[in-house]
Amino acid sequence: MTSLAVEKKFGYSLPPYSPHTITAHLPGWKNAVSFRDGDKSMLPRLKSMYPRFTPWGHCRELAMKLCKTLSLPEGHFVFPFLEPGVFCFAQAHAFSEHRKEHRLSPEELDYRVVDVGEGSNAVRLYLLVFPLTKADGVGLIWGNAGVGISTRLAEALLPAVDDGKVVPVPWDALDDSKQHVAIWSAPKPTGVPEGEAHAKLRERIVGLWKRAAVTPEKADMVRADDVQLFPTGMAAIYRMHLALMQWRSGAVVPLGSIFHNTWHLYEEAPQGYKHFGRVDGAGKGLDEFEAYLEAEAEEGRKITYAFVEFPSNPILVSPDLKRLRELADKFDFLLVVDDTIGSFCNVDLSAVADIVMTSTTKSFSGYADVMGGSLVFNPASRLYASFKPVLEKFFLNEYFIGDAEKLLSNSADYLERSTILNRNALTLATWLDELKAKEPEYGITKVLYPTTSDTLDNYKLWMRKPTEEFTPGYGCLFSIEFGKKEDARIFYDNLEVFIGPHLGAHQTLAICFNELVLGKDPEVAKYHGAYGATLEQIRIAVGLEGEDELKKVFEVALEKVKEAKTSYSEK
Incomplete structure (x- = not known):
């Protein structure tokens, strides 16, 4: 277990530093906005970078x-x-x-x-x-x-x-x-050779896919050759997209909140995309999606695939995968689910997803010093025999053996770490949600986590069975929403954790995620805010520290918000 009592230096990674660390401590809301807007003056101070x-x-x-x-x-x-x-x-x-x-x-x-x-x-x-x-x-x-x-x-x-x-x-x-x-x-690519670590990684992923499954009769069908490994999570999405366009070219439908790089990839897809944002219990996004599919079918068109995160980053909505599976079967498209936030250990998607994509950079690795991504092709899918050969035909190994070996080593304690990550995130999210009513001066209006969402039942439906070895949970990520951006800024500037992108690491990380990726363009911010991704949110990725230690650090930052409100009211 780690502690928050470690040195946090501007531009440096989480400890221990190596030439391959993937985080950088960039404290301060103002610095985040400046960096987003193209200020390159901070670059010479960066010793690490994603x-x-x-x-x-x-x-x-x-x-x-x-x-x-x-x-x-x-x-x-x-x-x-x-x-x-x-x-x-x-x-x-x-x-x-x-x-x-x-x-x-x-x-x-x-x-x-x-x-x-x-x-x-x-x-x-x-x-x-x-x-x-x-x-x-x-x-x-x-x-x-x-x-x-x-x-x-x-x-x-x-x-x-x-x-x-x-x-x-x-x-x-x-x-x-x-x-x-x-x-x-063009000259034929060589790629890079595979090694023993690649095979062992595929075996580990298959083992995790099968363990304590909700639908073991389907999960047990997966084999090692159903797993492809990639240098990053985005590479997995990009390569999958190119191959699926060869399988059947058509529009892609991202649903709900998805990672911003995934959004931009689809935004410029030549085949077109259609987004439906509000897929929580209060929204009509899935109704609108079904109406869209009906209209497309009347014109003789099919979408290639729908893409959804489960739960979504950073607003932690868990879409209704059961209904999406029914729509996929009815309208003949693939359902691709990104389970990075839920993670292999917590959710079993073998009954609903045709393909599961995971950024293994995150909690599967856990130590913020190697990148990776994976695709699992579900043999229980009715279209498996159709799409899998196409994805195999276009596959080239780009995952370097040194990275595969590091990921294999890191992921050896994946379940042990995930127990702590699940516990810390649930403890903090529950406590902060209670403070929302008890301490209104803290300015918290929402805590976004699967357990506080009206889509909780959607998540629970696919939670793996508890065993003596591991009890599934809700992942390492949650977000805090404040009533005012100024309150969010004060909290952020006084939160003594590492500040920067990434999640699933051994140390807790915070970032003003939506301000960073959406805040530059008011129209873009308005669009995404309409389905719940607001600029007043702070995304928290818990680490392996103690629960009480984390609470104290968060309370200090919240008290600063309270002090600022008191000072303002006295004036």
Whole structure:
């Protein structure tokens, strides 16, 4: 068990620091807003970073060496990937009107292929080349797709990069405007080799899928070859989406609150998307979704898949998966469920989901020093025999063995840690929900957690059975909503935990999540606020500290809110 009594330095990761840590302490509401709005003055102070945001550490060092190896003009940079299809995604992204003033012209985007290493150990890298002055127009190519190389892979490649060999690319396969790369004629990708850790990770996930299942007759059907591993959770979503568009191209329907990078990925999907936000007990989102499906069916159209988080980040709504399963069967689409927040140990979705996606970066790893993602294909799905071969055909291993080994080691105590995470989050959420009425001067208007939601019964329906080894719970994440943004800011600025993105780690983390990802555009904030994701919320991801220690720290911050209200009223 950890303690809150550890040093928290601006720009540093949760302890212990390593070149592969994925958090950064960024205290202060004002700093969060400045960072969101493009203030880069804090960057030199950052010693750690979530590596899916941008090439960081060894990744940045490798990219800079590649620039030198290729003799690129000064002021240019590269993003290294393991598969050529990302070039097409890069074009669609960089040339899109969504980039607004950061939009690139075709001549500002270039493509190279380099082999690093010798013989069978060589790794083929596909490089996206662009001027650094256009970084704001290409940054989310790395972030939204999540398929940039990892810091461990970059570290392994660094000694050989100076001797990297440029691989010819058939540029005559490009059209004159250079807007379309013929990826199928590009040099074939090598990916990275798998090792014993990959097999053991798949076995561990299968074991967790089967243990204490709600529907064991369905859960027991899954096998190791039903599990695919990816370098990040977003990579799992991105690769799945591309493959499913080959299976059956059509619109995607995200439901409720979903992670912001997932939202942006779907927002720009060429096949189109349709979002239904209010899927809690008070909303009519699923009724509207059904009406939409009826209208599409009348026009002879089917959606490809619906995507839903269970429960959702950051408002912890648990949608009615039973009804969604019925709609999926009636209207012939796939139901993809992201169980990252609920987590393998707590919920069994084998009776409802066709595919389960998990960011294994989070509580499955638990120590904030490795990234990963997984897909589990459900053999109980009536469409399993149809979609699985397509996802297998388009799969390339991009998960570096060093990351797989670290994730395997970290996840060995997954159930033990999850017991503490479940307990801490439930204790705090229950206590804060009680304070909402007892201490109105604290300014709390809602505590968002599965147990405080009107969708609790939806969650309970899929909770795994308790065993002597483990009792399922409701996950590590909750949010606190204040009546006024100023109260949220005071609480946030006085909360002595690590501040920054991530969840499921060994230390508690807080972040003004919605302000950070939605607050820049008032219309965007209004849209998402309408289904419950408001700017007055603070997202809390509990760690392994003691319950009483956490309560004391939260109480100090709440008292600061109370003091500010008292001071204001006296004036």
